[in-house]
Amino acid sequence: MSDLVWESWEYLKQGGWVMIPLGAASLWMWVLVLDRFAQYAAFTTGDIDAMSAVKALEDQDVDTSGSGLRRMLLNRFLNERSRDAELDRSILHQHTLALRPKIRQHLAMIAILAAIAPLLGLLGTVLGMMETFEVIAMFGTGNAKAMAGGISVALVTTQAGLLVAIPGMLVSGALLRRARRMELRLDEFSHLLDRTLKHQDPALSARS
Numbered sequence: 111m112s113d114l115v116w117e118s119w120e121y122l123k124q125g126g127w128v129m130i131p132l133g134a135a136s137l138w139m140w141v142l143v144l145d146r147f148a149q150y151a152a153f154t155t156g157d158i159d160a161m162s163a164v165k166a167l168e169d170q171d172v173d174t175s176g177s178g179l180r181r182m183l184l185n186r187f188l189n190e191r192s193r194d195a196e197l198d199r200s201i202l203h204q205h206t207l208a209l210r211p212k213i214r215q216h217l218a219m220i221a222i223l224a225a226i227a228p229l230l231g232l233l234g235t236v237l238g239m240m241e242t243f244e245v246i247a248m249f250g251t252g253n254a255k256a257m258a259g260g261i262s263v264a265l266v267t268t269q270a271g272l273l274v275a276i277p278g279m280l281v282s283g284a285l286l287r288r289a290r291r292m293e294l295r296l297d298e299f300s301h302l303l304d305r306t307l308k309h310q311d312p313a314l315s316a317r318s
Contacts, residue, residue: 124262124263124266126234126237126238126263126267128230128231128233128234128237128263128267129234129266129267129270131230132227132230132231132234132267132270132271132274135223135226135227135230135274136223136227136274136278138223139220139223139224139227139274139278142216142219142220142223143220143278143281143285145216146215146216146217146220146285147285149212149215150285150288150289150292152177152178153177153178153179153213153292154178154179154292155177155178156176156177156178157176157178157179157180157181158172158174158176158178158180158181158184160299160302163180163184163299163302163303164302164303164306166184166188167303167306167307167310168310174188179209179213179292179295179296180295180296180299182209183202183206183209183296183299183300183303184303186205186208186209187201187202187205187303190205195307195308195310198307199304199307199308202300202303202304202307203300203304206296206297206300209296210293210296213289213292213293213296214289214293217282217285217286217289220278220281220282220285221279221282221286223278224274224275224278224279224281224282225275225279227270227271227272227274227275227278228271228272228274228275229271230267230271231267231268231269231270231271231272231275232268232271233267234263234264234266234267234268234270234271235264235265235267235268236264237263237264237267238261238262238263238264238265238267239264241263242261242264
């Protein structure tokens with residue numbers, strides 16, 4: 111195991127200083143990815159169902175504890191409920207809008223970091239080729255050992271950039287699709303609560 115780690119370290123060192131920001135971007139990206147997966151699991155695990163939410167609006171005894179996204183919306187609304195149906199619908203709408211950014215939090219940064227990785231790899235390629243051309247200008251093409259350093263920088267950074275970018279873009283797309291589904295479920299749940307509030311007020315029901 112230690113030999114493998116050492117060999118990997120020696121291989122990555124060939125990429126030069128470009129590997130430092132590339133490694134930092136990769137680490138930051140995967141930390142944010144794991145954070146999103148953990149948050150989405152918390153948003154969906156043991157969430158409240160529509161029937162229980164309607165009962166809670168009707169002041170029936172319902173357990174609203176938990177970290178689910180719909181539970182969060184319901185609890186925030188119940189804590190600020192005014193018992194005026196028109197005002198309550200506005201409060202519900204505001205809390206729905208406030209929760210939507212939490213769903214897409216960090217997704218833009220993950221996509222940016224995944225896009226930056228191949229650009230850093232390309233930077234390493236350019237630097238490596240410049241180093242190779244400098245060697246050729248000084249010693250000609252006969253010094254293969256001197257040329258190998260620049261070629262190593264070019265190839266290692268390009269490979270590392272692609273290894274970071276390809277899975278990063280795939281995961282970014284998967285997280286974005288999951289975020290869209292969660293936004294749709296949140297909007298449907300908010301619409302259900304809004305209709306319930308509307309029907310609880312005779313004046314609003316007669317107006318519609």
